[in-house]
Amino acid sequence: xxxxxxxxxxxxxxxxxxxxxxxxxxxxxxxxxxxxxxxxxxxxxxxxxxxxxxxxxxxxxxxxxxxxxxxxxxxxxxxxxxxxxxxxxxxxxxxxxxxxxxxxxxxxxxxxxxxxxxxxxxxxxxxxxxxxxxxxxxxxxxxxxxxxxxxxxxxxxxxxxxxxxxxxxxxxxxxxxxxxxxxxxxxxxxxxxxxxxxxxxxxxxxxxxxxxxxxxxxxxxxxxxxxxxxxxxxxxxxxxxxxxxxxxxxxxxxxxxxxxxxxxxxxxxxxxxxxxxxxxxxxxxxxxxxxxxxxxxxxxxxxxxxx
Amino acid sequence: xxxxxxxxxxxxxxxxxxxxxxxxxxxxxxxxxxxxxxxxxxxxxxxxxxxxxxxxxxxxxxxxxxxxxxxxxxxxxxxxxxxxxxxxxxxxxxxxxxxxxxxxxxxxxxxxxxxxxxxxxxxxxxxxxxxxxxxxxxxxxxxxxxxxxxxxxxxxxxxxxxxxxxxxxxxxxxxxxxxxxxxxxxxxxxxxxxxxxxxxxxxxxxxxxxxxxxxxxxxxxxxxxxxxxxxxxxxxxxxxxxxxxxxxxxxxxxxxxxxxxxxxxxxxxxxxxxxxxxxxxxxxxxxxxxxxxxxxxxxxxxxxxxxxxxxxx
Numbered sequence: 001x002x003x004x005x006x007x008x009x010x011x012x013x014x015x016x017x018x019x020x021x022x023x024x025x026x027x028x029x030x031x032x033x034x035x036x037x038x039x040x041x042x043x044x045x046x047x048x049x050x051x052x053x054x055x056x057x058x059x060x061x062x063x064x065x066x067x068x069x070x071x072x073x074x075x076x077x078x079x080x081x082x083x084x085x086x087x088x089x090x091x092x093x094x095x096x097x098x099x100x101x102x103x104x105x106x107x108x109x110x111x112x113x114x115x116x117x118x119x120x121x122x123x124x125x126x127x128x129x130x131x132x133x134x135x136x137x138x139x140x141x142x143x144x145x146x147x148x149x150x151x152x153x154x155x156x157x158x159x160x161x162x163x164x165x166x167x168x169x170x171x172x173x174x175x176x177x178x179x180x181x182x183x184x185x186x187x188x189x190x191x192x193x194x195x196x197x198x199x200x201x202x203x204x205x206x207x208x209x210x211x212x213x214x215x216x217x218x219x220x221x222x223x224x225x226x227x228x229x230x231x232x233x234x235x236x237x238x239x240x241x242x243x244x245x246x247x248x249x250x251x252x253x254x255x256x257x258x259x260x261x262x263x264x265x266x267x268x269x270x271x272x273x274x275x276x277x278x279x280x281x282x283x284x285x286x287x288x289x290x291x292x293x294x295x296x297x298x299x300x301x302x303x304x305x306x307x
Numbered sequence: 308x309x310x311x312x313x314x315x316x317x318x319x320x321x322x323x324x325x326x327x328x329x330x331x332x333x334x335x336x337x338x339x340x341x342x343x344x345x346x347x348x349x350x351x352x353x354x355x356x357x358x359x360x361x362x363x364x365x366x367x368x369x370x371x372x373x374x375x376x377x378x379x380x381x382x383x384x385x386x387x388x389x390x391x392x393x394x395x396x397x398x399x400x401x402x403x404x405x406x407x408x409x410x411x412x413x414x415x416x417x418x419x420x421x422x423x424x425x426x427x428x429x430x431x432x433x434x435x436x437x438x439x440x441x442x443x444x445x446x447x448x449x450x451x452x453x454x455x456x457x458x459x460x461x462x463x464x465x466x467x468x469x470x471x472x473x474x475x476x477x478x479x480x481x482x483x484x485x486x487x488x489x490x491x492x493x494x495x496x497x498x499x500x501x502x503x504x505x506x507x508x509x510x511x512x513x514x515x516x517x518x519x520x521x522x523x524x525x526x527x528x529x530x531x532x533x534x535x536x537x538x539x540x541x542x543x544x545x546x547x548x549x550x551x552x553x554x555x556x557x558x559x560x561x562x563x564x565x566x567x568x569x570x571x572x573x574x575x576x577x578x579x580x581x582x583x584x585x586x587x588x589x590x591x592x593x594x595x596x597x598x599x600x601x602x603x604x605x606x607x608x609x610x611x612x613x614x615x616x617x618x619x620x
Contacts, residue, residue: 050617055448055618055619056617056619074452076450088445089442089445090442090445091321093323094318098321103313105310105313107449108450144380145446266339
């Protein structure tokens with residue numbers, strides 16, 4: 001994975017009416033890296049993405065794609081971008097093939113051979129001549145991916161790409177994306193509110209809340225090794241653990257301790273020696289969901305819904 | 308740009324509605340010719356001959372020339388009409404019957420309001436439908452500036468209008484040839500000093516081209532509404548309403564100076580050659596200037612809203 005920057009978001013702001021939707025957002029995206037864009041509903045994900053693809057104009061700041069500004073060099077900057085904004089809406093009255101021809105004509109140098117290649121890549125050769133109106137959502141999603149890949153993009157932007165897909169469809173779609181990122185060294189930026197989805201797909205996650213970027217982290221970053229211990233009587237167990245020197249955090253019906261695996265057998269021996277009954281000792285991994293809720297303050301999703 | 312127009316053309320003709328419009332147009336023209344034929348064959352022979360008709364034409368033209376209110380274009384027209392009628396009577400030169408290829412072709416420009424109607428439907432929908440289908444997102448995230456996309460759509464609408472005008476003209480010629488055949492008579496024109504024989508094809512083409520100004524303006528208006536409001540039904544409704552009511556308003560506004568700057572006073576450019584002028588003291592040059600100004604305003608509004616708009620749909 002190279003570390004070459006392909007997209008730079010610089011001090012991006014968007015004000016609609018009196019409301020500032022996006023506040024001074026800065027973010028870099030690199031080649032071959034899949035970045036997830038996560039946030040509660042109404043946090044500004046879609047607005048950010050629409051500014052990145054030229055559907056909305058930034059109030060302030062700029063977006064550079066391959067070094068070209070989206071504001072002053074729109075055609076050059078968007079040349080190497082593939083876009084799927086929510087459900088890819090196609091011309092239903094035309095065949096999948098004609099849809100691809102239509103979009104290919106809007107790019108420079110997309111040949112007939114390239115169109116056929118992309119059709120192969122998403123595995124649509126059997127039904128490409130049929131009208132889009134007859135396609136299932138999964139097929140349309142694939143066609144959407146095909147149109148986004150036509151111009152050999154260096155950067156792929158996907159806004160809620162799996163909305164409305166069934167689990168099998170989501171899995172299939174995820175595999176396509178991984179393949180594309182790996183084989184073509186493409187930077188991918190995916191927005192979603194499906195945490196598990198993002199966790200499975202992305203290398204890196206940017207979290208947005210109330211129009212501000214609150215965190216960027218790598219998914220497979222080494223996590224502090226933690227163990228969950230449930231024992232009774234629990235007060236006594238806590239005492240024993242603290243005497244050993246662990247920092248003890250209450251969690252559910254037991255405690256969490258930060259420690260490496262090699263210290264666990266010793267701790268168990270000491271606990272049983274003290275006449276404490278052990279009910280559970282297990283490694284504890286915080287899921288992305290926990291982290292996300294921790295960072296965004298939990299109730300935000302529900303609040304955003306009721307607004 | 309050529310590729311963009313090719314795209315719009317492909318989308319336009321991939322829709323069933325476009326084909327239905329084309330078929331409808333031909334069917335209406337066929338029915339029109341058929342009904343004219345049927346009326347001719349069932350009604351009794353006219354009681355008066357063409358000579359009496361020409362005498363009546365001559366008298367009414369001379370009457371009009373006494374009218375102090377007519378403008379110079381009308382004056383020329385009625386002088387010509389009177390001269391032609393006199394010539395026909397003196398030289399025994401029969402005019403075309405209504406039921407003849409020649410007269411049908413000459414009157415063909417009147418059927419172009421059908422083309423206007425269909426152009427309004429296409430022009431109103433060509434931008435608005437992209438919004439309602441959601442495909443606008445796919446269209447605007449390409450390395451093509453927005454004004455180019457809008458231009459390709461406008462040109463496509465105008466090409467459509469032109470194609471339908473050609474279909475209309477060709478259908479009228481074909482159907483009247485089948486139903487009525489080439490009739491007797493001569494096409495006469497007054498060139499200002501004498502009556503000479505002219506080409507009815509050239510005259511018909513001239514009148515049709517002039518009629519297209521109205522198609523152009525109303526089509527552009529519908530295009531603007533569709534672009535601004537992103538609703539084709541609204542744009543079609545308002546445009547067609549104005550197409551019928553707009554002309555009536557000319558008569559209501561007749562007494563006011565403002566009528567000279569009103570769009571529908573000028574949309575019918577054939578008025579300078581057919582003698583029917585609600586506002587007599589306007590000239591062709593003035594009409595062309597007014598139409599151009601309206602056109603520029605419509606275009607400016609369309610381009611401005613389309614380029615500035617944040618796409619949130």
